[in-house]
Amino acid sequence: MSEAQSALEHKLKEASLKIYVINTQSMFASFSLEQVQTQFQLSKAETLKQVSKLIISGTIQAQIDSSTNSVIFETKNSVIGVDNRKGMEFLQTQHLDKIKQMVESNERCMELLVNQNAYIQHNSKDKAAEKQKAK
Numbered sequence: 001m002s003e004a005q006s007a008l009e010h011k012l013k014e015a016s017l018k019i020y021v022i023n024t025q026s027m028f029a030s031f032s033l034e035q036v037q038t039q040f041q042l043s044k045a046e047t048l049k050q051v052s053k054l055i056i057s058g059t060i061q062a063q064i065d066s067s068t069n070s071v072i073f074e075t076k077n078s079v080i081g082v083d084n085r086k087g088m089e090f091l092q093t094q095h096l097d098k099i100k101q102m103v104e105s106n107e108r109c110m111e112l113l114v115n116q117n118a119y120i121q122h123n124s125k126d127k128a129a130e131k132q133k134a135k
Contacts, residue, residue, distance in 0.1 A: 008102055013040050015095040017050050018059075021071070022088045025060050030072040033064075059087060 017040045024031055037047045051071055054060045061074040 004102065004106065008099065011095065011098070013042055014046070014050055015091065016040055017042060017047065018054060018091060019088060021051060021054055021060060022084060025062065025073045028073070029075065030065075030070050033069050033071060059084060 017036065020036070020040070021031075033044070033047055033051070036042075037044055040047070042050075048064065051062075051064065055062055055064070062071050063074070064070075065072050
């Protein structure tokens with residue numbers, strides 16, 4: 001897997017985790033960090049980092065309980081508000097736009113490589129033919 005594909009896959013995992021956590025707060029009172037780490041194939045540090053960012057930014061109202069290794073949502077604001085849903089939709093749109101740009105860039109690079117390879121092969125055949133004629 002190329003470096004770009006790995007980076008893209010990692011960003012998708014992070015975005016999926018954020019969306020999952022935001023949606024989870026309206027359905028559950030808490031969730032296990034270990035289970036989420038396994039589900040999204042992220043390290044403990046990366047999972048904690050992303051969840052902490054959501055808490056600090058106010059996107060979710062929750063606390064990380066290190067004794068049970070879980071995230072506990074605050075019950076008074078456990079339902080996703082319109083603003084949080086809009087924020088989540090904005091994040092989804094942003095990540096989809098980034099993915100689209102990366103795919104388009106990748107396609108352009110592949111096209112350039114294919115064209116360059118064809119040009120090199122064509123020139124090498126012409127030079128070989130000229131050498132044959134010269135003999």
